[in-house]
Amino acid sequence: MKPNAKEMRADVVIIGGGVGGVAAALAAARNGCRVVMTEETDWIGGQLTSQAVPPDEHPWIERFGCTAAYREFRNGVREYYKRWFPVMPDARASAEFNPGNALVSRIAHEPRAALAVLRGMLAPYVHSGKLVVLERHVPVRAETEGDRIVSVTVRSEERSEEVALIGAVFLDATEEGDLLPLAKIEYVTGAESVRQTGEPHALPGDPDPSDMQAITWCFAMDYVEGEDFTISKPAQYDFWREYRAPFWPDRLLSWMGVVPHTLEPIRYALFPDGRSFSLWTYRRLIDRTQFAPGAFDTDATVVNWPQNDYWLGPIIDVPPEERAKHLEGARELSLSLLYWMQTEAPRPDGKAGYPGLRLRGDIVGTTDGLAKKPYIRESRRIAAETTVVEQHLSPACRPDGTAEAYPDSVGIGCYRIDLHPSTAQRTYIDVSSLPFRIPLGSLLPVRVDNMLAAGKNIGTTHITNGCYRLHPVEWNIGEAAGALAAHCVRLGLPPRAVRADRAKLEDFQRSLRAQGFELDWPRLHPV
Numbered sequence: 001m002k003p004n005a006k007e008m009r010a011d012v013v014i015i016g017g018g019v020g021g022v023a024a025a026l027a028a029a030r031n032g033c034r035v036v037m038t039e040e041t042d043w044i045g046g047q048l049t050s051q052a053v054p055p056d057e058h059p060w061i062e063r064f065g066c067t068a069a070y071r072e073f074r075n076g077v078r079e080y081y082k083r084w085f086p087v088m089p090d091a092r093a094s095a096e097f098n099p100g101n102a103l104v105s106r107i108a109h110e111p112r113a114a115l116a117v118l119r120g121m122l123a124p125y126v127h128s129g130k131l132v133v134l135e136r137h138v139p140v141r142a143e144t145e146g147d148r149i150v151s152v153t154v155r156s157e158e159r160s161e162e163v164a165l166i167g168a169v170f171l172d173a174t175e176e177g178d179l180l181p182l183a184k185i186e187y188v189t190g191a192e193s194v195r196q197t198g199e200p201h202a203l204p205g206d207p208d209p210s211d212m213q214a215i216t217w218c219f220a221m222d223y224v225e226g227e228d229f230t231i232s233k234p235a236q237y238d239f240w241r242e243y244r245a246p247f248w249p250d251r252l253l254s255w256m257g258v259v260p261h262t263l264e265p266i267r268y269a270l271f272p273d274g275r276s277f278s279l280w281t282y283r284r285l286i287d288r289t290q291f292a293p294g295a296f297d298t299d300a301t302v303v304n305w306p307q308n309d310y311w312l313g314p315i316i317d318v319p320p321e322e323r324a325k326h327l328e329g330a331r332e333l334s335l336s337l338l339y340w341m342q343t344e345a346p347r348p349d350g351k352a353g354y355p356g357l358r359l360r361g362d363i364v365g366t367t368d369g370l371a372k373k374p375y376i377r378e379s380r381r382i383a384a385e386t387t388v389v390e391q392h393l394s395p396a397c398r399p400d401g402t403a404e405a406y407p408d409s410v411g412i413g414c415y416r417i418d419l420h421p422s423t424a425q426r427t428y429i430d431v432s433s434l435p436f437r438i439p440l441g442s443l444l445p446v447r448v449d450n451m452l453a454a455g456k457n458i459g460t461t462h463i464t465n466g467c468y469r470l471h472p473v474e475w476n477i478g479e480a481a482g483a484l485a486a487h488c489v490r491l492g493l494p495p496r497a498v499r500a501d502r503a504k505l506e507d508f509q510r511s512l513r514a515q516g517f518e519l520d521w522p523r524l525h526p527v
Helices: 019-030 068-084 089-093 111-128 237-242 320-343 471-491 495-500 502-514
Strands: 006-015 035-039 131-135 137-145 148-156 162-172 219-223 256-258 265-269 284-286 300-303 357-359 409-413 417-419 429-431 436-439 451-453
Touching: 006 019, 006 148, 006 471, 019 035, 019 068, 019 111, 019 131, 019 471, 035 137, 035 162, 068 111, 068 471, 111 131, 137 162, 162 471, 219 320, 237 320, 300 320, 320 357, 409 471, 409 502, 436 471, 451 471, 471 495, 471 502, 495 502
Parallel strands: 006 035, 006 162, 035 131, 162 451
Antiparallel strands: 137 148, 148 162, 219 300, 219 357, 256 265, 284 300, 409 436, 417 429
């Protein structure tokens, strides 16, 4: 810490206010701790809000398979619309009301609705002073002593002031594992090799630390027939208009794509036409037919599509100028996709372009219409006490039809192993997986004693990150980390001591179950 630096003290310090960070703050404050949580934007919620990605979930989510707090969030989203909007009677009566009626999400909704619900869930702790949320703050330094973190210094993006956060337990819930290099915590990036992990889908040769999944700069839009909302031609449009990846069946800016699990070509359509896969309804946020006439003039959808996956280079552990280049490239790709749809995209009626497509910055909280941050699928990952590998959950590797039964389970999740094209120009890896558990050991770094991973930075591999990165799983990871931090503060224990002692572990697991965690699955089919 710098002399005379401003300080804040808490029991639990959470760096990062995304899905995992919010869940961690909720759990730690609920369990009696004083908590400070930072967030680099002015919207907490990460992929749900500032990245504008509606929830991706498993088939059983309406009945079981998540924490009670995550279910409270989902119910809160439905209640938000039912309370404040003129929802049609049939939709209002549905316990599984889906505001967007999206194909990919059972509860597709606007990012700003998620933000309202998340802020409401944290409000009792914020109002009581138990939780302090520092928005627009980024971590810049960490002070350590031996195998412990002493403080993390964050800088205000608005005032350029710095504050040193001092706590008993630190959680990294950032989107990219930003605390790991600052605190010199051992970590890995990119794609491991078969020699390292033994995974069937790992790299056959050497590992590639720079081979990471594509990022996507999402945006929200609606469509007004007869109007013209064409944006200015993006600076990189000429490049993206002609770009074609070696594994793609056509130019990226086209209605052609790839079926992830078969790698066969697929033809998309913007609007439903009865023949092709509709991208409009894929991640639609608002289906206006579910609301009283006039409540919404149009549907609204979010563009997180194959055509705006950016894979030309990584943004993690690269020089600042290279990072900036790729972030700008991702923005330009998304704007180029919109411009192509507005001006050149083939239409079923033989015409070209949909000029009535309109950016909806109000939905994502920006003036330029793009989300506040890109969707980050893959983070730095801690070198953990337990590393989840493909053999733990792939049906091809599990003849008994169940995933690894970790004795230190702190939650569950389920999703296909879904890897988008990568910065090494590799195509999709999309294979089946079994409903899985979250081992406590994957939250624990191999060396540092008072830090926990609380998001996509847990001990997975490039392959298994593909199924541990989704909303309910990240929430469970963060909530478990927050609960463990509070448990350790109360008992005066380092986190790894809980896992190392069977009685202590079982005591903690009982407390999780009492708080609404599910630690095991019934026998279910693969997804």
